[in-house]
Amino acid sequence: MTFRKYMVLAAVALFASIGDALLSRGMKDIGAISLNHLGELILAIMNPWVICGIALLLCFFVAMSNALSWADLSYVMPATGLGYVVMALAAKFFLHERISPERWIGIVLITIGVGFVAGGPSQTDRSAHTASDQVTDTALSLEGRR
Amino acid sequence: MRNVYTWAAIVIITLTSTAGESLLAHSMQRIGDLGEMRRREGVLASVRRVFTTPTVFLAISFMAIAFFTLLFGLSWADLSLVGPAAAALTFVANALAAKFFLKENVDRRRWIAAVFVGAGVALLAR
Numbered sequence: 330m331t332f333r334k335y336m337v338l339a340a341v342a343l344f345a346s347i348g349d350a351l352l353s354r355g356m357k358d359i360g361a362i363s364l365n366h367l368g369e370l371i372l373a374i375m376n377p378w379v380i381c382g383i384a385l386l387l388c389f390f391v392a393m394s395n396a397l398s399w400a401d402l403s404y405v406m407p408a409t410g411l412g413y414v415v416m417a418l419a420a421k422f423f424l425h426e427r428i429s430p431e432r433w434i435g436i437v438l439i440t441i442g443v444g445f446v447a448g449g450p451s452q453t454d455r456s457a458h459t460a461s462d463q464v465t466d467t468a469l470s471l472e473g474r475r
Numbered sequence: 476m477r478n479v480y481t482w483a484a485i486v487i488i489t490l491t492s493t494a495g496e497s498l499l500a501h502s503m504q505r506i507g508d509l510g511e512m513r514r515r516e517g518v519l520a521s522v523r524r525v526f527t528t529p530t531v532f533l534a535i536s537f538m539a540i541a542f543f544t545l546l547f548g549l550s551w552a553d554l555s556l557v558g559p560a561a562a563a564l565t566f567v568a569n570a571l572a573a574k575f576f577l578k579e580n581v582d583r584r585r586w587i588a589a590v591f592v593g594a595g596v597a598l599l600a601r
Contacts, residue, residue: 349558356549373546398509402500403573403585406566410592413599435598442591445584453580
């Protein structure tokens with residue numbers, strides 16, 4: 330793992346959680362949308378908070394595509410959980426919100442979970458599987474020639 | 476009734492996010508390391524390679540459904556419920572999809588990570 334790859338994982342985590350927070354802020358302005366009035370959804374997309382949220386979720390998509398090009402999905406996904414920890418800590422230190430004991434346990438669980446996955450390989454080794462496939466293919470083609 | 480809608484939205488977000496992210500993972504595994512490709516062939520060639528892969532569009536479609544369902548969900552309930560509930564379920568659903576569809580080596584370490592992170596996110600919502 331290089332420094333650049335850690336930065337990509339951090340970007341995935343932060344863009345997803347901050348993007349969701351911005352969408353939520355925008356949807357609070359708009360209020361409940363009825364399933365009978367789907368046109369209200371267009372109005373929602375015009376909201377500046379929702380526009381910023383969509384922009385961050387597009388950045389999330391780019392970072393996620395990049396991460397998935399060199400790491401497994403089951404490796405990348407737990408890493409994104411750190412974004413929620415960063416948001417909870419930001420709420421405590423910048424917004425002076427109180428963090429309940431349950432939330433502290435949540436933060437510890439996420440940190441342990443990310444630590445677990447970060448200690449292992451980022452990608453499944455498929456070379457052994459591919460090599461055995463090639464041997465099978467060669468054997469089948471030789472049999473076909475006979 | 477709104478409670479039923481909210482949980483229906485959470486289930487739809489979980490299923491479509493998992494489908495979208497698994498398809499994206501499948502596509503990117505076939506394309507290869509984007510960082511190396513960018514160094515070798517340039518940014519435009521890498522972007523072209525991604526957007527000429529049909530399964531990427533299928534992944535984007537599922538992610539778009541998840542996005543619009545999230546908007547509905549957020550209009551009915553708080554982010555502190557919809558966000559972590561959908562995220563926690565998606566962690567576990569993604570681990571299952573990674574094992575059975577993507578054939579990744581989801582060992583005990585990754586299962587523990589998925590369950591710990593899912594439980595942690597759920598606790599953060601309380």
